Amino acid sequence: AxxxxxxxxxxxxxxxxxxxxxxxxxxxxxxxxxxxxxxxxxxxxxxxxxxxxxxxxxxxxxxxxxxxxxxxxxxxxxxxxxxxRAEMTRSFLHLHVGLDSAGLDLTELRAHYTVMRSGLLSADPCAELNMIAVSCPSVIDSTLAPAGKMVLHAYGAGNEPYELWADERRGSAPYERRKVERAQALWEAVERVIPDARARAEVALVGSPLTHEAFNR
Known part of the structure; x- marks a missing residue:
């Protein structure tokens, strides 16, 4: 904490x-x-x-x-x-990124953003990977990353279908390809906040619903 x-x-x-x-x-x-x-x-x-x-x-x-x-x-x-018996949401897809923050004014960033890829007034605001949360904790505490760096976390807010992953084997080539493919939506949301985020990224980790499941009951 x-x-x-x-x-x-x-x-x-x-x-x-x-x-x-x-x-x-x-x-x-x-x-x-x-x-x-x-x-x-x-x-x-x-x-x-x-x-x-x-x-x-x-x-x-x-x-x-x-x-x-x-x-x-x-x-x-x-x-x-x-x-x-409560209805379940979909699962979560995560993207954790460590970036080079050189030239970025962290005081101009907010700690948290919500990106609606299809708009808030779309037919289904909770549609698959529509609502993406982007958190920038380094805005609050710069010591969370080395000097000149920042950390960022983006995730699909309970809108990633678990069924897409249910038969995947963690660590397999198809599994890794699917992570790259599905994470594109998260990268696009991050780029709404930091347009050159991919070029700045020094480490990027994708957490799938199987990753999420491992930390839950």
Whole structure:
């Protein structure tokens, strides 16, 4: 956590624990009392548990190993089961870029842009790779990259069909070609912000829906 989040953590004496996968949300007396990690360790909550996992994983978390497989409070169960039926968006396509920022005035850039490739008033604003988010964190914190460099992240906002990737094998030649092809939409959005971005790019990494899936439940 950098910036305001980091400061808030320090002031409250809190910390972030990385690589600590949650196996279950522990429920006692109808309340979430903490979590059990996949390592078997338990973390007790003082006030409650805030869950940022996909809603479709909530039912399994509430009835997982930490609760011994026992049914949880019926109100919680009813809520989690309704949540599991929520309609899913499409997946995400990511582009992470490190650029040479020589000659760029970062004060003229914004930290975040939304690029509508077919327009906001198109027939379907949420159409495939229509809405592209472009984030420029170096505008907020220049230390995120070496002097004279900047970092940038663009992604399709929940509008990349997972089905296009479902049968691909990560690392294969067809998979790598598809990444290049699908990322063109992201590059075009980035070029709306920095027209010569491709010429400035020193490193560019494309994250596919399979990459995205690896970091989610």
């Amino acid at each position: 950098r910036g305001g989040g980091e400061l808030a953590l320090r002031r409250t004496g809190s910390f972030v624990r990385c690589r600590a996968r949650v196996a279950s949300i522990d429920v006692e007396g109808g309340r979430a009392r903490g979590v059990t990690l996949s390592s078997g360790a338990r973390v007790t909550a003082r006030d409650g548990v805030i869950c940022n996992a996909p809603v479709w994983a909530l039912d399994a978390l509430l009835s997982g190993g930490g609760n011994g497989g026992a049914p949880v409070d019926e109100t919680l169960r009813s809520f989690s089961q309704r949540a599991s």
